[in-house]
Amino acid sequence: MPVAFITGDLVTDVFLGAAALFMLLAIAMFYRAIKGPTTQDRVLAVNVLGTNTVVILALLGAGLGEPSLLDIALVYALLNFLMAVAISKFTVERGGVL
Amino acid sequence: MIETLRVGAIIVLVVLGLFFTFVSATGVLRLPDVYSRAHTASQADTLGAGFALAAVALALGFGTTSYKTVLLLFFIFITNPTAAHAISRAADEQGIEPWTTDDDRTDRDLYEASEVETDGGVATNGGEQP
Amino acid sequence: MSANSLLVPVSGSSTERQTVKYAVRRVLDGTGEVRIRFVYVHPPDRTQETSPEEVVADAGLSPEQATRLLDRVAVWAREDAGEDISRLTVETAQIGLTEYLFSPEDLATRLVEETEEHDIPHILLDPEYNPGIGSPLLRPLEYELTRFRECTVEEAPAQLRTRRSPLVIRSTPVQVGSLFLVSFLFYQLLAGQLYWFDLVTGVISATIVAVGLSRVTFHRNPSLRSLSQIGRLILYIPYLLVQIVKSNILIAAVILHPRLPIEPRLTRVRTTVWGGIPVMTLANSITLTPGTLSVRVDGRSLTVHTLVPSAREDLFDGGLERAVRYVFYGRESMKIASPRERGDTKILQPIPGKSDGSDENESPGETGEADETEVSDDREASGDTETSDDREASGDTETSDEQGGEQT
Numbered sequence: 001m002p003v004a005f006i007t008g009d010l011v012t013d014v015f016l017g018a019a020a021l022f023m024l025l026a027i028a029m030f031y032r033a034i035k036g037p038t039t040q041d042r043v044l045a046v047n048v049l050g051t052n053t054v055v056i057l058a059l060l061g062a063g064l065g066e067p068s069l070l071d072i073a074l075v076y077a078l079l080n081f082l083m084a085v086a087i088s089k090f091t092v093e094r095g096g097v098l
Numbered sequence: 099m100i101e102t103l104r105v106g107a108i109i110v111l112v113v114l115g116l117f118f119t120f121v122s123a124t125g126v127l128r129l130p131d132v133y134s135r136a137h138t139a140s141q142a143d144t145l146g147a148g149f150a151l152a153a154v155a156l157a158l159g160f161g162t163t164s165y166k167t168v169l170l171l172f173f174i175f176i177t178n179p180t181a182a183h184a185i186s187r188a189a190d191e192q193g194i195e196p197w198t199t200d201d202d203r204t205d206r207d208l209y210e211a212s213e214v215e216t217d218g219g220v221a222t223n224g225g226e227q228p
Numbered sequence: 229m230s231a232n233s234l235l236v237p238v239s240g241s242s243t244e245r246q247t248v249k250y251a252v253r254r255v256l257d258g259t260g261e262v263r264i265r266f267v268y269v270h271p272p273d274r275t276q277e278t279s280p281e282e283v284v285a286d287a288g289l290s291p292e293q294a295t296r297l298l299d300r301v302a303v304w305a306r307e308d309a310g311e312d313i314s315r316l317t318v319e320t321a322q323i324g325l326t327e328y329l330f331s332p333e334d335l336a337t338r339l340v341e342e343t344e345e346h347d348i349p350h351i352l353l354d355p356e357y358n359p360g361i362g363s364p365l366l367r368p369l370e371y372e373l374t375r376f377r378e379c380t381v382e383e384a385p386a387q388l389r390t391r392r393s394p395l396v397i398r399s400t401p402v403q404v405g406s407l408f409l410v411s412f413l414f415y416q417l418l419a420g421q422l423y424w425f426d427l428v429t430g431v432i433s434a435t436i437v438a439v440g441l442s443r444v445t446f447h448r449n450p451s452l453r454s455l456s457q458i459g460r461l462i463l464y465i466p467y468l469l470v471q472i473v474k475s476n477i478l479i480a481a482v483i484l485h486p487r488l489p490i491e492p493r494l495t496r497v498r499t500t501v502w503g504g505i506p507v508m509t510l511a512n513s514i515t516l517t518p519g520t521l522s523v524r525v526d527g528r529s530l531t532v533h534t535l536v537p538s539a540r541e542d543l544f545d546g547g548l549e550r551a552v553r554y555v556f557y558g559r560e561s562m563k564i565a566s567p568r569e570r571g572d573t574k575i576l577q578p579i580p581g582k583s584d585g586s587d588e589n590e591s592p593g594e595t596g597e598a599d600e601t602e603v604s605d606d607r608e609a610s611g612d613t614e615t616s617d618d619r620e621a622s623g624d625t626e627t628s629d630e631q632g633g634e635q636t
Contacts, residue, residue, distance in 0.1 A: 011105055011157055018112045018150065025123045032126050032135070040132045040189040047181050048126055048139045051174065052119065055150045058167060059112075062154045067163040071418075074166060077173045084181035088188035121480040128483065133521065133533045134492050138483060141518040145476050165417055179515035186523045186533065196494050196533055 015063030019056050026052040043087045050080030108153045115150030118142045131197035132189045140182030147174050232258030233348040235265050237339065239357055240297050247354040248301055252308040254352070256316065263317045265348055266301050268294040269335060270324035294322050319346075332369040340376045351381045407445050408438035460555045467551055471517050475539065479518035482536055490535050495575050498529045499549050506556040513548050540575075 029052070032045035054077045061069030125138025148171055155167040232255050238244055255262040270291075298320035309316045323338060339351060351373060373381045412434035419426035482489060501510050511522040511530060519539025524531035534540040 011108055014109055014112055015154075015157070018116055021116055022119060022150070025119050028123050028127060038132050038189060038192075038194060040185045040192075040194070041135060043188075044132065044135055044139045044182075044185050045126060047178075047185070048122060048143050051143050051147050051178065054170065054174065055115070055119070055147045058151055058154045058170065061163075062157045067158070067166075070163055070166040070170065074170055074173070074418075077170055077177065081173075081177035081181050085184045088181075088184035092188050092191045118476065118480065121476075121483055125483045128488065129490070131492075133494075133523070134490060134535055137479070137518065137521050137533070137535050140515055140521065141472070142476060142480065142483075144516065145472060163420075165420075169417065175516070176512070179512045183511065183515050183522055186521055190523050190531070196492055198492060 012063050015059045019059040019063060022052050022056045022059065026056070039091050040088070043084055043091075047080060047084045050076065050083070054080065104156060108156050111149045111153035111156065115146045115148070115153065118146030118149060120146075122146055132194060133186055133196045136182045136186045136189075140179050144174060144178045147171075147178075232260065233263040233265070234350050234352045235267065235339065235343050235346075235348045236352045236354070237267050237269060237357055238297065238301055238354065239268070243354055244301065245304060247352065248304045249308050251352050252305050252316070256309065256312050260315070261317065262315055263319060263348065264305055265319040265321065265342075265346060266298055266305075267321045267323055267339075267342060268298055269338070270294070270322065291322065298322070335369055336373045336376065339373065349380060353381060403445070404438045404442045407442045408434050411437040457556055464551055464555045468513055468516065468548075471548070475518040475542070478538065479535065491537055492533065492535050493540065493575050494523070495532050495534055495540060495543065496529060497532055497543065497549075501528065501549060501552055501556070506552055509555070510549060510552045513552065514543065517542075517548065 026049050029045045029049040033042050033049070036042055054073045057069050057073035057076060061067055061073065119142070122138045122142035125142060126135050129135045129138065151167050151171045151174070155164045155171075158164040158167065234251050234255055236247065236251050238247075251264055255264055302318045302320055305316070305318050306313055321342075323342060324335075343349060343351060353369070353373075357369070412430050415430040415434060416422065416426065419430065499507070499510060501507055507525060507528065507530075511525050514520045514522045514530065514532060517539075519535045520543050521533045521535075522530050523533050532543060534543060
């Protein structure tokens with residue numbers, strides 16, 4: 001159930017606008033993720049993208065009055081971390097079990 | 099009065115968050131090799147996310163939802179440097195050399211120099227594993 | 229005579245009695261005069277002028293307790309010798325009281341010194357020997373000792389062979405209880421409201437977590453000392469935040485600068501922080517502080533990538549290191565000199581113009597080319613050359629890799 005905690009339209013606008021800008025920055029990360037050249041560069045770019053996604057989720061949660069988005073952000077933050085560590089470990093012991 | 103102050107603080111925090119995330123994005127696109135990119139990816143990005151989440155926490159006020167923001171902040175501050183460490187460590191283990199100022203090779207050259215070595219490294223590792 | 233002598237480090241473990249018996253039997257198998265030297269090694273915390281509360285904590289004994297332990301062991305040894313007592317000389321010693329023995333590596337070096345000093349070529353390790361130096365994740369003592377050629381190491385074959393490895397340590401009720409409490413509180417924090425459904429599911433999942441994971445979460449009972457550490461950690465966080473913001477602004481200026489004035493270098497710092505969690509805290513703090521990124525952690529020595537000279541200077545001044553020491557070892561440990569003063573710093577890549585920066589490396593360009601020419605005929609060899617040339621930590625590179633892997 002959405003709670004009416006946002007005090008004014010200004011704050012909502014700020015959050016939604018910031019979320020849009022964060023999205024642009026996240027999209028810029030695709031350049032590094034695609035170009036590489038190393039696997040680590042790609043993981044790094046996706047990691048930054050993931051952090052940005054977490055922030056976007058939180059901003060949208062506040063801007064749209066959907067606190068449940070924060071739970072998704074929490075899960076996403078943890079998955080993002082696991083992704084980075086797992087891929088790093090995998091690239092080191094290629095073919096080994098994680 | 100307090101309300102305007104709060105709104106002002108929120109705006110300032112969001113702008114700061116955007117600024118540092120922008121710095122981090124610029125760094126990841128602009129810096130010459132994977133190690134230097136890991137710097138901005140772990141640091142400027144963490145701070146940017148920190149400011150933005152602080153703004154969200156401030157907007158939500160006290161309550162169960164803003165606890166989650168604080169928790170999120172805590173996670174990001176713990177996990178981001180660890181992830182950056184794991185990534186740069188993996189790069190180091192693959193034998194990718196850090197770029198230095200007087201080095202005229204590009205990141206691709208460094209990577210290709212390392213790729214061959216990596217194969218050798220894996221073979222040695224496999225042989226020596228107990 | 230010296231061939232029939234043994235150096236036995238003791239720590240008051242459960243299998244000590246059997247080890248003593250084995251040691252005595254083993255030396256008396258030889259002929260002539262034989263010697264056994266029992267040593268007790270004091271963990272590093274004891275060597276500082278610590279506050280009284282800290283002396284009680286941790287696994288170490290006070291000098292008086294250690295004397296009692298050594299006396300007891302010596303009595304056992306004489307008892308086991310029986311009628312051969314005339315041939316056996318039992319010596320006891322305490323080491324580590326006047327020096328810092330931070331890591332298994334230091335301890336191994338010290339033990340080998342001891343064997344040379346007293347002309348005893350064999351070390352007998354108790355299977356349960358636990359010097360209280362270094363966490364289970366750091367490289368174990370046995371491995372360190374095998375790196376020295378001057379003496380031989382043997383492990384006593386005790387009957388109770390319950391080998392300790394970090395994953396099979398039995399957990400105590402205190403550990404299970406505190407983990408249960410922490411995970412239950414975390415669950416309620418996520419749930420938000422105190423509703424019976426959340427309480428019941430919280431109890432169930434916290435029980436599963438506590439029973440299943442308490443063995444990997446704690447290595448020893450959480451104590452009041454950990455509480456005071458948490459208190460100091462809370463003081464540390466604002467300090468860290470200020471550092472982060474300050475240096476972030478600096479780095480932001482560098483990155484947004486049109487010419488991108490960076491001067492990245494790999495450096496190595498040998499820190500005076502020991503144990504798993506303190507080193508992790510330090511490495512993570514170093515990574516969080518812009519301009520420095522910890523690439524590799526081998527016990528106490530960190531390989532740090534630095535982006536700009538000013539960040540490098542800050543790292544060598546050791547402000548963070550001092551703060552982390554304050555958090556984990558209290559105020560007294562802040563007096564230890566900075567890495568620069570101790571000479572524990574090293575820049576691994578040469579700086580043009582400053583030839584004194586690093587003396588043992590060729591320029592990276594040369595290394596790379598040399599490798600590539602070699603690569604064509606022998607891949608494996610080139611892989612090896614790369615690591616040993618570049619990191620100057622030849623020899624132990626392979627193993628330290630595996631070691632650090634566990635830490636991450």
